[in-house]
Amino acid sequence: MHEWALAKSVIDTILNIEEGDDIATIIEVVVGIGELQDIAEDIFKEAVDDIKLNTPLKNVKFTYEIIPAVLKCNNCGHEWLYRDSVDKLTDEEKENIHFIPETVHIYIHCPVCNSVDFDAIKGRGVFIEEIRKTH
Amino acid sequence: MKKSERHIDPRTVYVKTKYRDIGKIIAFSSGKGGVGKSTLSAFSAMYLANEGFKVGLLDLDLYGPSCHLILGADIGKYPEEKNGVVPPKVSGVYFMSSVFYSENKPLVVRGKGLNDAALEIMTITNWPNLDYLIIDMPPGLGDILLDVSELLTPKFVVVTNESRISMESVKKLLFYIKEQGLPLLGLVENMKMSEGDFIERECKNLNVPYIGKVGFYPDIEENYGEKDGFLKKDVFKDIAGIWRRIHESS
Numbered sequence: 535m536h537e538w539a540l541a542k543s544v545i546d547t548i549l550n551i552e553e554g555d556d557i558a559t560i561i562e563v564v565v566g567i568g569e570l571q572d573i574a575e576d577i578f579k580e581a582v583d584d585i586k587l588n589t590p591l592k593n594v595k596f597t598y599e600i601i602p603a604v605l606k607c608n609n610c611g612h613e614w615l616y617r618d619s620v621d622k623l624t625d626e627e628k629e630n631i632h633f634i635p636e637t638v639h640i641y642i643h644c645p646v647c648n649s650v651d652f653d654a655i656k657g658r659g660v661f662i663e664e665i666r667k668t669h
Numbered sequence: 670m671k672k673s674e675r676h677i678d679p680r681t682v683y684v685k686t687k688y689r690d691i692g693k694i695i696a697f698s699s700g701k702g703g704v705g706k707s708t709l710s711a712f713s714a715m716y717l718a719n720e721g722f723k724v725g726l727l728d729l730d731l732y733g734p735s736c737h738l739i740l741g742a743d744i745g746k747y748p749e750e751k752n753g754v755v756p757p758k759v760s761g762v763y764f765m766s767s768v769f770y771s772e773n774k775p776l777v778v779r780g781k782g783l784n785d786a787a788l789e790i791m792t793i794t795n796w797p798n799l800d801y802l803i804i805d806m807p808p809g810l811g812d813i814l815l816d817v818s819e820l821l822t823p824k825f826v827v828v829t830n831e832s833r834i835s836m837e838s839v840k841k842l843l844f845y846i847k848e849q850g851l852p853l854l855g856l857v858e859n860m861k862m863s864e865g866d867f868i869e870r871e872c873k874n875l876n877v878p879y880i881g882k883v884g885f886y887p888d889i890e891e892n893y894g895e896k897d898g899f900l901k902k903d904v905f906k907d908i909a910g911i912w913r914r915i916h917e918s919s
């Protein structure tokens with residue numbers, strides 16, 4: 535699954551940016567899951583649990599926050615939720631956005647001015663929101 | 670309790686480390702469009718695969734992807750998923766492109782979105798153990814050039830044709846590559862029709878290796894999508910010559 539690659543990127547990045555001794559002080563990692571990418575949460579969480587087992591992060595608690603995708607038009611300034619546009623999409627279009635969230639620009643236009651010039655200002659994809667440590 | 674790092678994009682560090690396992694990453698780049706980056710990228714990948722190397726081809730020209738045409742990829746089928754997305758093997762080459770996910774429709778997006786899309790593809794693609802990853806770069810000096818330079822640190826092959834106007838833009842790319850100390854294999858002169866040595870002399874002046882030339886072949890598009898057709902063509906000999914010189918010098 536492609537969720538596995540995203541999970542692996544989270545674990546590898548934490549191991550990479552934290553120095554040896556610091557890793558032992560990590561108690562919790564908060565992962566933000568942007569709604570736009572629409573990943574399969576259970577598969578993603580399972581992948582994180584699997585991958586962390588063979589790393590110094592095996593006892594670290596991972597918590598997840600689902601972040602609604604907010605789109606903002608650069609032309610007229612309108613802000614709207616991806617959620618409110620999603621019904622109009624075909625399964626294939628949703629699948630394409632799932633793999634490459636930017637393909638949203640192919641399938642969705644600003645509901646007010648029809649522009650394709652908008653940004654996902656929140657909730658695009660997977661992010662490490664916070665790494666919490668004991669000291 | 671101390672809160673340390675916040676809001677980190679997991680993809681950049683991951684891509685930087687993951688792509689270090691690849692034997693050689695080579696980016697076909699140019700300051701100019703229409704000079705043959707895609708043609709030489711795709712043909713080079715097919716050539717190297719035919720030589721027995723394990724070769725990947727990544728099309729990063731997200732505004733005008735074209736390698737799928739040259740290789741003959743079936744873009745109507747999603748790549749398989751296994752620990753990411755697995756690049757299908759097309760004409761002997763492991764191939765990844767945004768066209769698998771765009772229904773070949775136009776992606777009109779600003780720079781930030783372009784970078785995000787490219788980074789996403791680099792992150793989710795599960796390449797096999799490659800000897801070579803060939804990257805077909807978009808024209809110009811911008812978002813993708815910066816990302817690729819910073820994240821993948823490839824060796825650059827710069828492509829031009831013999832036109833002075835092309836070379837004018839290509840010089841700017843060469844200047845950037847040299848000024849930043851990025852690895853440069855040299856310059857290839859494509860679609861060569863005249864006996865002139867303008868580009869060769871320019872290379873001398875700029876102290877850039879002139880790798881060689883590929884002739885102008887009017888029937889070059891006839892064998893798109895057929896590996897065996899390509900291998901029989903004259904252009905194949907030129908591509909082989911280019912790679913002989915790259916192998917000798919690196």
Ligand SMILES: Nc1ncnc2c1ncn2[C@@H]1O[C@H](COP(=O)(O)OP(=O)(O)O)[C@@H](O)[C@H]1O
Nearest residue numbers: 702703704705706707708860884885886887889
């Ligand atoms: N050596 C060549 N001989 C003849 N035509 C060529 C040659 N190389 C490229 N072309 C043609 O030139 C055009 C631009 O090539 P392309 O590879 O798409 O350039 P780029 O990727 O730099 O924009 C295409 O129509 C291609 O078929």
Ligand SMILES: [Mg+2]
Nearest residue numbers: 706707730735
């Ligand atoms: Mg091209």
Ligand SMILES: [Zn+2]
Nearest residue numbers: 607610644647
């Ligand atoms: Zn608008």
